[in-house]
Every structure is written in C-alpha cells, then in structure tokens.
Amino acid sequence: ETGVTQTPRHLVMGMTNKKSLKCEQHLGHNAMYWYKQSAKKPLELMFVYNFKEQTENNSVPSRFSPECPNSSHLFLHLHTLQPEDSALYLCASSQDLALAGGLETQYFGPGTRLLVL
Amino acid sequence: AQSVAQPEDQVNVAEGNPLTVKCTYSVSGNPYLFWYVQYPNRGLQFLLKYITGDNLVKGSYGFEAEFNKSQTSFHLKKPSALVSDSALYFCAVRDKENNRLAFGKGNQVVVIP
Numbered sequence: 001e002t003g004v005t006q007t008p009r010h011l012v013m014g015m016t017n018k019k020s021l022k023c024e025q026h027l028g029h030n031a032m033y034w035y036k037q038s039a040k041k042p043l044e045l046m047f048v049y050n051f052k053e054q055t056e057n058n059s060v061p062s063r064f065s066p067e068c069p070n071s072s073h074l075f076l077h078l079h080t081l082q083p084e085d086s087a088l089y090l091c092a093s094s095q096d097l098a099l100a101g102g103l104e105t106q107y108f109g110p111g112t113r114l115l116v117l
Numbered sequence: 118a119q120s121v122a123q124p125e126d127q128v129n130v131a132e133g134n135p136l137t138v139k140c141t142y143s144v145s146g147n148p149y150l151f152w153y154v155q156y157p158n159r160g161l162q163f164l165l166k167y168i169t170g171d172n173l174v175k176g177s178y179g180f181e182a183e184f185n186k187s188q189t190s191f192h193l194k195k196p197s198a199l200v201s202d203s204a205l206y207f208c209a210v211r212d213k214e215n216n217r218l219a220f221g222k223g224n225q226v227v228v229i230p
Contacts, residue, residue, distance in 0.1 A: 040222055056215065090161070103166070103168060103211060105163045105166075109160045
C-alpha cells in the first residue's frame with residue numbers, strides 16, 4: 001500500500017444529494033491533490049494544497065468544494081452533481097511543492113468510484 | 118503548455134515477450150518525464166522518471182524507459198512481460214508553467230498467458 005487511503009471506495013449519489021470524499025495520508029507529506037480519472041482521458045488535476053493552503057483550482061465547477069483541515073487530511077465535498085461527473089476520484093500526496101518544483105514523486109490512493117444518477 | 122501523447126489505447130503482448138508502451142512529449146526546454154502504473158482497483162504507482170543524465174532510466178518491477186530527444190519520445194520497456202504486468206500505464210511530463218504533472222490518457226496493457 002502507498003500510505004494514502006480514501007473513503008468511501010464506491011459511492012452512488014443522486015443529483016440532489018450532498019456527499020463528501022475523504023483522503024488521508026500517513027507519509028508526513030505537505031502537498032495533497034485531487035484528480036479526476038475518466039475512461040480514455042488524461043488524468044485531470046482538480047485541486048492542489050500545500051501546507052493546508054490551496055495553491056491551485058484548475059477551473060473546477062463550484063459543485064466540487066475541497067477542504068484541507070491539516071496536511072494529513074483532504075476532503076472533497078460534492079453537491080448537485082451531474083451524471084458527467086461520474087468518474088474515479090484520486091487523491092495523491094507528495095513531500096512539498098516548494099522543495100522540488102514538482103519533480104517529487106506523488107503517492108496515490110486507490111480512489112473513490114463515483115456514480116451520479 | 119507541456120503535454121504528452123500516448124497513441125495507443127491498448128497494447129497486447131504474449132507473456133515472455135518484450136513489452137513497449139509508447140509516449141511522446143511536447144515541451145519547451147528540457148523535459149522532465151515520468152511513468153506511473155495503475156493496477157486494477159488501485160491508485161497510480163510511480164515507476165520511474167527522467168530528469169537529466171543517462172538517457173536510459175531504470176525503474177521498478179524491471180521496467181526501463183529511454184529518453185530520445187530527437188524523436189521527443191520516452192517509451193517504457195520491459196524485456197520479458199509477465200501476466201502481472203497487465204495494468205494501465207500513464208506517461209506524464211512536468212508542466213514548467215505551474216510545476217504540475219500533465220498526464221497522458223493512459224495505455225491499457227494486456228499480457229496474454
């Protein structure tokens with residue numbers, strides 16, 4: 001295992017529901033990421049946090065709301081999602097964005113498979 | 118913007134045969150290139166990266182990749198494929214504008230017993 005856990009592993013929700021995805025890393029890292037993985041498409045970076053501060057929002061719709069209470073935990077709050085938001089949502093962590101300028105290895109969790117009905 | 122292309126959706130190879138997964142890149146300046154692998158129901162795992170130095174980079178699980186500047190390629194290779202190598206392989210390049218990784222769409226590798 002990589003030291004990055006995600007819950008739940010699977011989630012089915014209606015378009016009017018509110019749910020949250022959780023990510024936890026046990027590696028002592030300071031940077032955390034949310035990615036969206038859709039079939040046959042490049043991995044899409046959604047959000048980046050470094051030392052609990054959001055450093056990037058990659059033009060993600062406001063129905064996705066991230067939260068990073070500390071360097072070990074990252075949440076993705078979901079509300080009024082659309083069917084096209086169905087995908088695998090991956091969390092990742094790395095040591096520190098400032099140290100290696102993006103060259104450091106990222107460690108990924110197993111993902112949450114989301115289905116929006 | 119920096120980007121990578123993985124031209125094939127799926128690569129089929131017989132067990133024991135050489136495995137090659139193709140990746141070409143488009144960058145300004147020197148590229149920083151990565152390979153990640155995703156096994157079924159798992160997150161991505163780092164395999165190897167090229168930053169500078171020797172064009173042949175060795176990584177985990179017997180994989181290696183060759184950086185070819187003239188062909189702007191960074192193909193992943195393994196001399197003898199195993200059934201357990203069946204997975205989704207992602208090439209990535211560091212985007213110098215924001216220091217973030219830009220991933221390709223992935224290649225599904227199927228190793229046939």
